[in-house]
Amino acid sequence: MKNTPSVEEHLEIYRKMLMVRHLEEGLGALHKEGRTRGPIHRCDGQEAVGIAATAVLEAGDKVTTTHRGHAVYIGKGMELRPVIAEIFGRETGACAGRAGHMLVADVEKGVIGGNAIVGAGIPAATGMALSMQVMGQPNVAMCVFGDGAAQTGICHEAMNMAALWKLPVVFVLEHNQFGLTVPSDVQSSVKDISIRAAGYGMPSEIVDGNDAVAVYRAVGAMAERARRGEGPGMIECKTYRLEGFSTSDMGGYQTKEEIAAWKARDPLKISRDALTADVDEAKLVEVEAKAKADVDEAFATALSDPMPQFAIDEACNPYSEAH
Amino acid sequence: MANHPISIESAGGEYMEAVLVVSWAAKPGDRVKAGDLIVTVETAKAATEVEASHDGWLTRIDFAEGQEAPVGAVLGLISDTEEMATEPIASQPDPVSAAGTSGLENAFAAPVAASTPRATDDRIIASPLARRIARQAGIDLAGVTGTGPNGRIKQRDVARALDPHPAPARPKGLSSTSGAAGIMATGSRLIPIVLLHGFGADKSAWRQVLPLLGKDIETLALDLPGHGSSTDQPADSIEQLAYWVSDKLEAEGIEHVHLVGHSLGGATALALTSLGRVAVQSVTLLAPAGLGPEINGSFITGLTRSETPDALERWLTLMLGENAALPQGYAAAVIRQIEKIGNRGALEALVGRLFAHDTQAFDMVPALKALSVPTRIIWGRSDRVIPASHAARAPDFAAVHLLPGVGHVPQMEAPALTARLIMETVRSTG
Amino acid sequence: MALMRYAEALNAALREEMAADPSVFLFGEDIGRYGGVFKVTKGLMEEFGESRVRDTPISEQAMTAMAVTAAMTGTRPVLEIMYADFIPLSLDALVNQASIYNYIWDGKVKMPFVLRTQGGGGSGAGAQHSKALDSMLAHIPGIKVVAPSTPADAKGMLKAAIRDDQPVVFLEHKLLYNVRGEVPDGDIIVPLGKAATLREGKDVSLFATSKMVVEAVKAADLLQADGISAEVIDLRSLRPLDVNAIVTSISKTHHAVVVNEGWRFCGYAAELSATIMDFAFDELDAPVARVTLPDMPIPYSEPLEIAMLPNADKIRAAALATLK
Structure with missing residues (x-):
């Protein structure tokens, strides 16, 4: 049973969190140079949720995520290059440049997708769990969703059905305090959204979302419970969105003090501090250098990859023969 | 003042959507006389010279040289007086007609004769x-x-x-050409003359002959499969062509016909008589295929493979008798047509099945000999595509006309005589 | 051949497909123990168990979204949405989810789910239970929308829809469920996207789907008495549309009446007439006539509702007008 990550597992989580941080910072820099296209939703400061939660999953398990899903993509096993190439609309992107950074998927890896309709990932994961139950598969589906999505009507419908049918789904609430610019306490009638789980007869737990080990333990336990057929559960990971809603966010609604306080509890720092007990400094520095180098190389390769060619999608042809 | 439109209709039967204005023989303000050449246009397969219909002054040009004009369009005006038309003269292709079909609206909205x-x-x-x-x-x-x-x-x-006075028992389809792709019908008579063109041509092959056939007749010129507007229809054999024609006639409700066929169309006409699905009243064959093995394979190959007007012109000239020349712009028009309808592949496939290795792979002599209706064969003595000597295989009952100085296309080279001979065949049935 | 009601034909299709393929499962409101409010799923829970035939809470929005992802991960769900009027609740799942993934994810996912629903007026169900809404559905790229009019097509097309790897919205009609018709025995598939000529004619073509086909056939009878020969084409599939069948018929009759039980403005009848102009403009001898619902809500009271619905008389009048 997955409960506490081994040192090797934690080191791998740390390495992936570093890669995601370098990815987000690299995107920020390229956005300033005007080299990105469309809005980019960065997850700086939230890496522990997406990486550690997906670290408990097995290859046949599935995950849905939000429009801010870079940590989930990398956490569930996608390589950097297809993710970055997709963000830059390249032919070599995970979805051949058709999806963009909000809708990345890798069906083979079980990443069944980012979703930019807030709340839509919740029934999506629930539907996958329904499929697993009907087919008698030993897998689980995971939904990483935000505090904004928790306020949608479809969240209620999906969680009710998940609990009603004891579907193997884990709801990982990435509580980053904001729905676009509106703080959670202006959107939600309750501070701790996971208390709603009780209303569905579903267990829940609140954890420090910046502590990868805490996220791993809680999500791991809930996933194993679901895998045993005991039904869904919710983990509320308290974290903070450091870099605004998207690259188009003008800011001004997050206080400096608040940002500074959360930066002091950066998930990278928390993991590194924990790892120093078991891993020597040289190894950590080596891992850190490797993560940076890998991201740099992936950016360089992806940016020189070719752009795709447009073609009409025949599957969408409204006529029964080609016209 | 009265205006007389110069229109494409005066060029005779025409089934293309548009023509290309090649050259004006007069400029606005020039005095013209009835019968003078006034403008040359390129139609489906030929450069056609349009003559002035009245004495007067050319007062307006609506389509400049190099412009495409829809069939039926007014190309310019001849006025009884010297006043210039107020409308500006088109010197550049205007966006409306250049865009294609919408130009038709102009054509029908254009000023018409005062009468x-x-x-x-x-x-x-x-x-x-x-x-x-x-x-x-x-x-x-x-x-x-x-x-x-x-x-x-x-x-x-x-x-x-x-047809202001339809005959009571008239087959339905003919009164209207309703929906029948590739069928053109004019005139009126109970039994239509069905005209089948040769390889690589289309129904416009009959454009010179049709107006000369007379008024009280019904004609149907078809585009054979793989040709003209029937490019998308498959054709593998003479029999298949014949079946297609017979289906087409049946769809039009036509049971009795006079057949006229040129070259490949001649062979198709003979195959049609063997099917027994339509009652054939008479047969007129122009240089028909299928009466012997020889055929000028180089001509056939050159026709299908030439990609430039100059190259094609060299081959097309072989259709004609010695020392004859194609109308100016003819080869260019043919190339444009092939590219527009995209039937080069269909033609090459047909060549492979019917005319491989300089040989006509089918024998229509038995069908010809089995005919029991008035039959006439017309052949140019100077035919360089299929030798006129094949005419010697005609049975005794068939009338054979060997035309001196004429090549493979009597309907183009001697349209008046061809029309007369067709009508004599038709009338001989009573 | 067996004489069957439309609802029984659908039931037979579901039973056969579930028996043949364990990945086919059904979910929807009242479909299990009760057998469906229109009895289409009668007896299936008893036969296939509660895992594969699920009664659901009233949660159309999530159910439709779940059908999309269940279909992407190895099953072939058949979801029943009780009334087409509830389809707007499903629209995010159709418009923003189902329609995009095959293309956006570079062809790497299939979505073999069927959304069965029924629409249409004439039963006094009022403004929220009588609409067709087929135009709204046929508007969405990547989703097939079919609407059979006969029991034989209902069975053959539902089987085809379940086996199709694209999402299919399967539109039934509350007034068709009790219609009887001959249904061929055995595993007969009716391909999606093929129209059927129900009546040959030469003067005017009537194009319709679902219950409107029944009205069009009645109209053709009325027109026959007027001396008009009407061709009736049951389009069967709204998307993909058998445009060749339309062009072929119009090339014969040169006059078209398009019938649709939805609203007129921006409706399916408008799409049909635009399609006819795209592909057969030069065959038209008169403008295409539309027979549709007027652009207003459907009232309850019988004379009000009946006055509003397209029917054989209105189709006949439109045909006569187009032939003027």
């Missing part, structure tokens, strides 16, 4: 079908009275204009 019942600025209201049929039949809608809502000209109105 027509409509005011010059009247927009003609007609259904798309009525417009299409009128265009194909060369009818000016300005002279047609509409009986639909708001005076809209419908198919039935054009049909009435084509």
Whole structure:
């Protein structure tokens, strides 16, 4: 049973969190140079949720995520290059440049997708769990969703059905305090959204979302419970969105003090501090250098990859023969 | 002052959607005499010279040299007086006609001769079908009275204009050309003359002959499969061509026909007589294929493979008798047509099945000998595509005409004589 | 051949497909123990168990979204949405989810789910239970929308829809469920996207789907008495549309009446008439006539509702007008 990550597992989580941080910072820099296209939703400061939660999953398990899903993509096993190439609309992107950074998927890896309709990932994961139950598969589906999505009507419908049918789904609430610019306490009638789980007869737990080990333990336990057929559960990971809603966010609604306080509890720092007990400094520095180098190389390769060619999608042809 | 439009209809039967203005022989302000060459246009397969219909002054040019004009369009005006038309002369292709089909609207809205019942600025209201049929039949809608809502000209109105006194027992399809792709019908008589063109051509092959056949007849010129507007129809064998023609006739409700076929169309006509699905009243064959093995394979290959007007012209010239020349622009028009309808592949496939290795792979002599109706064969003595000596295989009952100085296409080279001989065959049936 | 009601034909299709393929499962409101409010799923829970035939809470929005992802991960769900009027609740799942993934994810996912629903007026169900809404559905790229009019097509097309790897919205009609018709025995598939000529004619073509086909056939009978020969084409599939069948018929009759039980403005009848102009403009001898619902809500009271619905008389009148 997955409960506490081994040192090797934690080191791998740390390495992936570093890669995601370098990815987000690299995107920020390229956005300033005007080299990105469309809005980019960065997850700086939230890496522990997406990486550690997906670290408990097995290859046949599935995950849905939000429009801010870079940590989930990398956490569930996608390589950097297809993710970055997709963000830059390249032919070599995970979805051949058709999806963009909000809708990345890798069906083979079980990443069944980012979703930019807030709340839509919740029934999506629930539907996958329904499929697993009907087919008698030993897998689980995971939904990483935000505090904004928790306020949608479809969240209620999906969680009710998940609990009603004891579907193997884990709801990982990435509580980053904001729905676009509106703080959670202006959107939600309750501070701790996971208390709603009780209303569905579903267990829940609140954890420090910046502590990868805490996220791993809680999500791991809930996933194993679901895998045993005991039904869904919710983990509320308290974290903070450091870099605004998207690259188009003008800011001004997050206080400096608040940002500074959360930066002091950066998930990278928390993991590194924990790892120093078991891993020597040289190894950590080596891992850190490797993560940076890998991201740099992936950016360089992806940016020189070719752009795709447009073609009409025949599957969408409204006529029964080609016209 | 009276204006006389210069229009494409005066060029004779024409089934293309558009023509290319090649050259004006007069410029605005010039005095012209009836019968003078006034403009040369390139039509489906030929450069056609349009003559002035009246004495007067050329006062307006609506389509400059190099511009495409829809069939039926007014190309310019001849006025009885020297005053210039107020409208600006088109010197650049205008965006409307260059865009294609919308140019048709201009054509029908253009000023018409003063003798027509409509005011010059009247927009003609007609259904798309009525417009299409009128265009194909060369009818000016300005002279047609509409009986639909708001005076809209419908198919039935054009049909009435084509044939004011329909015979009571007339087959339905002929009165209207309704929906029959590739079929053109004019005139009126109970038993139609069905004309089948040769390899690589289309129904416009008969454009010189048709107007000369006379008024009280019914004609149907078809585009054979793989050709013209029937490019998408498959054709593997002479029998298949014949079946296709017979299906087409059946769809039109036609049971009795006079057949006229040229070259490949001649072989098809003979195959059709063997099918027994239509009652054939007479057969007129122009240099028919299938009477012997020889054929000029180089001509056939050159026809299908040439990609430039110059190259094609060299080969096309072989159709004609010695020392004859193609009309200017003819080869270019043929190339354009092949590219437009995209039937090069279909033609090459047909060559492979019917004419591989300089040999006609089918024998129509038995079908010819089995005929029991009036039969006439017309062959140019200078035919360089299929030797005129094949005519010697004609049975005794067939009339054979060997035309001196004429090549493979009597309908182009001697249209008047060809028309006369066709009508003599038809009339000989009583 | 067996004489069957439309609802029984659908039931037979579901039973056969579930028996043949364990990945086919059904979910929807009242479909299990009760057998469906229109009895289409009668007896299936008893036969296939509660895992494969699920009664659901009233949660159309999530159910439709779940059908999309269940279909992407190895099953072939058949979801029943009780009334087409509830389809707006499903629209995010159709418009923003189902329609995009095959293309956006570079062809790497299939979505073999069927959304069965029923629409249409004439039963006094009022403004929120009588609409067709087929135009709204046929508007969405990547989703097939079919609407059979006969029991034989209901069975053959539902089987085809379940086996199709694209999402299919399967539109039934509350007034068709009790219609009887001959249904061929055995595993007969009716391909999606093929129209059927129910009546040959030469003067005017009537194009319709679902219950409107029944009205069009009645109209053709009325027109026969007027001396008009009407061709009736049951389009069967709204998307993909058998445009060749339309062009072929119009090339024969040169006059078209398009019938649709939805609203007129921006409706399916408008799409049909635009399609006819795109592909057969030069065959038209008159403008295409539309027979549709007027652009207003459907009232309850019988004379009000009946006055509003397209029917054989209105189709006949439209045909006569187009032939003027």
